[in-house]
Amino acid sequence: MKVNIDLCLIPMGGDVSVSSEIAQCQKIFAGRGLVHRLHAYGTNVEGEWDEVMAAVKACHQEVHNMGRARITSTLKIGTRTDREQSLDDKVSSVTEKL
Numbered sequence: 001m002k003v004n005i006d007l008c009l010i011p012m013g014g015d016v017s018v019s020s021e022i023a024q025c026q027k028i029f030a031g032r033g034l035v036h037r038l039h040a041y042g043t044n045v046e047g048e049w050d051e052v053m054a055a056v057k058a059c060h061q062e063v064h065n066m067g068r069a070r071i072t073s074t075l076k077i078g079t080r081t082d083r084e085q086s087l088d089d090k091v092s093s094v095t096e097k098l
Contacts (some may be wrong), residue, residue, distance in 0.1 A: 006042055008075075010073065021066055022043075
């Protein structure tokens, strides 16, 4: 099943800056060949359900490996059965109306 997600991963404890950890997650998504879009408060990712969820798990594991003992994440998940819709399709649908 195809899925679009919005992930906001927040490493807790340690340095206030989280850009290094978020960069590692971006590398995980790219390394797995997933379409992903970083934005100011998270990342949109699209792909097959199991692949996307495995990448989210890998992000958590990697951030823990980087020394963060605690992570909190929010995850929004969208699926459709009537047709496939990419992240770009969703954005284009709105921008065409502007």
